Amino acid sequence: MDTMERLGGDAFAPQSTYLNTASTGLIPAAGVAAMHEGVLATAAGRPLDHFRDVEAARAAFARLAGVPARQVATGASVAVYAGLIAASLPEGAEVLVAEDDFSSLVNPFHGRPGLKVRTVALEDLADSVRPGTDLVAFSHVQSADGRIAAVDAIRAAADAHDARILVDASQSAGWLPLPRADFLVAVGFKWLMGPRGIAYLVVPEDLGGLTPLLAGWVAGEKPWDSCYGPVTELAHSARRFDISPSLYSYAGSLAGLELIEDLGIPAIQAHNAALADRFCAGLAALGQAPVVAPGSAIVSVPGLGARQPQLSAAGVELSDRAGNLRASFHLYNSHEDVDRLLEGLA
Incomplete structure (x- = not known):
């Protein structure tokens, strides 16, 4: 298949030129139907075992991450899990973060008393690790401008x-x-194309020394035997860090995860990057220069953020982030979407 064509087929039916996955991804029709069925079943008093959906989503994300499912916890937000990790650090620990990284990741470390948080430019992270640094926390891809971190060098x-x-x-x-x-x-x-209310945490095989401060009944080794009083036996896996799940959201998440697995990350990456490259080439023809972010599916153009409302009114959905006009390209986008955006900017 030509990488410039949509990869999503009939799974999506956007009513706009939607280039805003970095904010919220589109949900496949099958995911919408699964959530609808779950709500209708609840309203009718007809039980559905959505906890199976949680386990299916956990296993699917584990395959994407290349780890066993026992190393994956399911929760609701990045901030909660960043806070859990912050709480596990010893008094006086040094945490190295990138400047202007997303608040949900960095703020829990600033909010934890007794930590030394040091902030440097993203490109300086690897060179800034020093004796006494306990943790380096950073986004793989920057939200504001799409820059991809040099993970291998930082690691x-x-x-x-x-x-x-x-x-x-x-x-x-x-x-x-x-x-x-x-x-x-x-x-x-x-980019996983599920509903809000889902987050994943991957931990080491030894569970990383984290204290399960947020553990409720779902974190028990036998959850249905852990409903009353203190949980006497925590799960022997990362499930001890689970947070009571938004069940309908997990039901709706499986269609997106299955589509990603069916298409494969290499095909999606090539498709997204090709669209981003097409946009960058069009910007150059218009005399505009984006933030340099080679290989990224996110393209941010400084100084054009104020154009976002006008483009939205014309049916082209993007974001205004830090004064940048941010476009993000995913599998349901095509070269026609890119060209429509360029026409709007021209």
Whole structure:
């Protein structure tokens, strides 16, 4: 299939030129139907076992991350899991973060008393790891401008100084191969094309020394035997870090995860990058220069953020982020969408 054509087939029916996956991904029709069926079943008093959907989503994300499902916890937000990791660090620990990274990732470390948070430019992260650095926390792909972090170099520097890394893959999971990390978090409502209310946490085989501060009954080894009083036996896997799930959301998440697996990350990555390259070439013809982010599915154009309302009124959906006009290209987009955006800018 020509990588410039849509990969999603009939799974999607956007009513706009939708180039805003970095904010919220489109949900496949099958995912919408699954959520609808779940709500109708609840209203009718007809039980459906949506906990099976949670386990299916956990297993699907684990395959994307290249880890066993037992290393994946399911929750609701990046901030919750970043906060859990922040709480596990010793008093005085140094956390290295990238400047202007997404708040949900970095703010929990700033909010935890007793930590030393050091901020450097994204491109300086690897060179800034030093003796005494305990954790390096950064986004795989930057939300504001699409820059891709040099994960291999950062990981090598962290290993050399006995530091660990936390990678936020919210802007990469679903179109980029996921990196090896001590901890990895991602939401499910962007490039994974699920509803809001889902986040994943990947932990090491030894569970990373995290304290399950948020554990409720679902974190028990036998959840239905853990409903009352203290949980006497926590799950022996990352499920001990599960948060009571938004069941309808997990029902709706499976269609997007299955589509990604069917198409394969390499095909989606090539498709998205080709559309981004087409947009960048068109910008050059218009005398505009985007933020340099080679290979990214996100293209941000400085100074054009104010054009977002006008483009939205014309049926082209993008974001205004940090003054940049941010376009993000995914499998349901085509070269026609890119050309329509360029026409709007011209």
